[in-house]
Amino acid sequence: MNRLEERYRLLLRLLPADYRREWEDDMVAAFLESMDTGDAETAAYAADYGRPRLSEVASVIALAARLRLGGTNAPPRSYAWGQAVRLAALTATLVHAVMATAGVAITAWLAGRMAWLPAPAPEWALIPPGSLWRTAWGLADYAWLPAYVALVLGHRRIAQALALLAILPPAVTNAVQQATGEVPPSASPWMMLLLDVVLVLAMSAFHHDAEPVPRRRWLGALPIGILLVPVPLFAIQATSQALRLLDWPGLSCALVSVAIVIHLAGRQSHRPSGALPWSLALTLLAAAALALRTATLPDHSHQAQHSALLTIGAVQATLVLAVGAPLAVLAIRALRRLPPAADDL
Amino acid sequence: MTEPAFFILTALLDAPRHGYGIVSDVAELSRGRVQLKIGSLYGVLDRLVLDGLVELDREEAWQGRLRRYYRLTERGRHALATEAERLAANARIASARLGERRSPIAGTTSS
Structure with a gap:
């Protein structure tokens, strides 16, 4: 050889x-x-x-x-992993799309384009973008919305291309800003970039053998998500100081933890085979949120309220671990009960 | 039927072929447009075998290795004929519509 x-x-x-x-x-x-x-x-x-x-x-x-993240005719374990990765990818892209869409509305409000709403406080006034890079950063993020729609409608490659469009300009901006010393070196943007690249790769699980995404349910999740997450968050942040310490990794931990608690509470009413893909998907999302929170904690040490931020971050990581670990154990046990290949059925 | 599957079945119409033989013939049949990578070839071939459209013909020793030759089954021939007919019917509809819209003055279209 x-x-x-x-x-x-x-x-x-x-x-x-x-x-x-x-x-x-x-x-x-x-x-x-x-x-x-x-x-x-x-x-x-x-x-x-x-x-x-x-x-x-x-x-x-x-x-x-295609083989490991199976579609409809795949062996049960391969199908369970395939569904789990597809659900996790859809959920993560949905969160990006929800935040991007809410971002458009909030930017329009701050720019005074929504006269029917109360005027924003002066401290929330928009700072005009100082450079092409900043403009690119702001616009690129909106690509998550068409990326999500493309993924739901079954156009996987278009979704991957649009997601890359959303990821790359901020990555370049970060690299330039950190290299020139405009911002202090930090792990947060790089960890987020890594997870977003993993998300783009995970979209490959939407191959020809995969079941079509239930369109009505997932497209409907977009307005519901906007009403449930960014709108109340922004309203609370605009009126009080309470949630200003919640950053993106912290929000990810909170969302995943709430989703896991709801899933565990409703688990008894589902068929075990129906609950397994969601159990695995939420385990994957919990692992991603935990990795993001852990890797970005040291960045708080440079900030003014670092002891409070570090404590809050540690609590968020512990919370994800506390709900994610039991779910992972349950999911792996359920996975082991499935035959590995169709021949074993 | 995907385009690679269509060309793989077409490549096996006249004679059984081995893996790389199929890749070369598909490239030739499609005038270089469909360049199958080995992972893509076997990703299609395993499904065609599973669906009973293609089957193993024989194994032959070549440069110290065993080459597997694959052949089209009767079911595969029928599936290919059906697909070819469907594509030809589609092409006829498009050609007829293009002909209708062509203006008497060569090279221009009506409306």
């Missing part, structure tokens, strides 16, 4: 073991033949130093996503 074959077989380990038993040798033979140019010298060089091209790697990753 030459190095090129070793590297390709290593890549194929992304595929489930039963699939590899059936197809691996044939895939390797086809791949090595595709790399054969007919020239002995080039072939010898490729055998030692060649690597699968990026497009080949992407095709194997896409196949692994």
